Amino acid sequence: xxxxxxxxxxxxxxxxxxxxxxxxxxxxxxxxxxxxxxxxxxxxxxxxxxxxxxxxxxxxxxxxxxxxxxxxxxxxxxxxxxxxxxxxxxxxxxxxxxxxxxxxxxxxxxxxxxxxxxxxxxxxxxxxxxxxxxxxxxxxxxxxxxxxxxxxxxxxxxxxxxxxxxxxxxxxxxxxxxxxxxxxxxxxxxxxxxxxxxxxxxxxxxxxxxxxxxxxxxxxxxxxxxxxxxxxxxxxxxxxx
Ligand SMILES: Nc1ncnc2c1ncn2[C@@H]1O[C@H](COP(=O)(O)OP(=O)(O)OP(=O)(O)O)[C@@H](O)[C@H]1O
Ligand SMILES: [Mg+2]
Numbered sequence: 419x420x421x422x423x424x425x426x427x428x429x430x431x432x433x434x435x436x437x438x439x440x441x442x443x444x445x446x447x448x449x450x451x452x453x454x455x456x457x458x459x460x461x462x463x464x465x466x467x468x469x470x471x472x473x474x475x476x477x478x479x480x481x482x483x484x485x486x487x488x489x490x491x492x493x494x495x496x497x498x499x500x501x502x503x504x505x506x507x508x509x510x511x512x513x514x515x516x517x518x519x520x521x522x523x524x525x526x527x528x529x530x531x532x533x534x535x536x537x538x539x540x541x542x543x544x545x546x547x548x549x550x551x552x553x554x555x556x557x558x559x560x561x562x563x564x565x566x567x568x569x570x571x572x573x574x575x576x577x578x579x580x581x582x583x584x585x586x587x588x589x590x591x592x593x594x595x596x597x598x599x600x601x602x603x604x605x606x607x608x609x610x611x612x613x614x615x616x617x618x619x620x621x622x623x624x625x626x627x628x629x630x631x632x633x634x635x636x637x638x639x640x641x642x643x644x645x646x647x648x649x650x651x652x653x654x655x656x657x658x659x
Contacts, residue, residue: 422504423585423616424467424490429499431460431485431640459485461640462499469505469584472617474627474634474648476655481637483620484589490618491587505584505616508534508577517574523558523565527577534581543580550602551576567594579606586610589620604630624652 433456440446440453460482467473475483488494490501517526527547548558551572562570571594578586588607592600607630611617621627627634627648634651636644636658644654 420466421469422466422502423469423471424465424473424504424618425500425502426463426465426486426490427500427502429460429463429486429489429496429501430458431482431489431494432456432497433459459640460489460496463637463640463642464499465635465642465645467616467618469616470614471633472611472619472631474631474651475618475620475637476622476624476627476634476651477637478658482640483637485640486637487587487589487618487620503585507583507585507587508579508581516577517562517570519563520561522561523553523573526562526573527558530577531580534583547573547576547580550579550606552599568596568599571595572599575603579610583615585616585618587618590622592621592623592626624655628652 434454435457436454438449438453440449446453463482463486465473475486477483485494489496490503491507492501492503516530518529521529527544531543548555553569553572553576557565557569562573565573571591575588575591575595586607592603595603607617607619611630617630619627619630631648633646634648635642636651636654638658644651
């Protein structure tokens with residue numbers, strides 16, 4: 419029998435959207451109709467991931483990829499449908515998400531490690547984060563708001579690797595890293611794959627998805643329009659443009 423680590427069944431996610439320019443409480447009180455409309459972000463999504471499988475998630479900007487990851491991670495509660503996850507994951511979902519920009523790199527490491535339940539005093543863990551991120555002591559003492567997007571991505575991804583979770587979630591982290599960091603990330607991702615861990619991988623580069631993932635899904639305006647073998651779905655993604 420298949421060992422399913424993630425089962426998403428008929429998931430719907432709606433967000434309330436203010437599209438009529440109501441910007442204050444006074445506007446809100448004096449406006450006659452509801453200024454908010456219910457917008458469907460994910461429409462009846464079902465997907466299953468087996469333990470050790472790598473799933474690629476492809477789709478245009480705004481198609482719902484990050485929302486699906488957030489729903490799987492339990493950050494967003496679906497309006498309808500169910501999500502079952504039989505494993506642990508590091509909740510760093512996107513470039514900088516989970517990272518507190520007012521805090522320094524070191525403070526973020528301490529905060530996120532304690533959120534994961536990793537012992538802060540474990541200097542090995544901190545050393546591993548430092549060495550993978552290649553961020554200097556001086557940079558790690560700076561507030562993250564002073565980091566470049568590549569530096570934030572290095573910090574976020576290195577912290578998520580330090581958490582020895584069953585599922586690794588990668589949302590476009592490779593896009594902002596320089597060539598050296600990208601190569602290192604690939605190597606690490608393949609190593610993690612070999613260890614039999616499950617990977618959810620969002621990228622706008624179908625070549626990366628084909629290399630890393632066993633299977634993939636293609637989202638379009640919140641709907642799952644195709645799923646199957648990664649190479650086949652990458653070809654379908656290319657046909658969208
Ligand atoms: N908190 C929110 N409130 C309202 N709408 C939102 C919210 N977060 C996302 N959306 C909307 O949901 C849709 C899907 O967004 P999402 O971030 O999941 O797309 P994506 O596929 O990850 O896009 P990208 O490739 O640009 O990262 C977009 O139309 C976006 O405007
Ligand atoms: Mg996204």
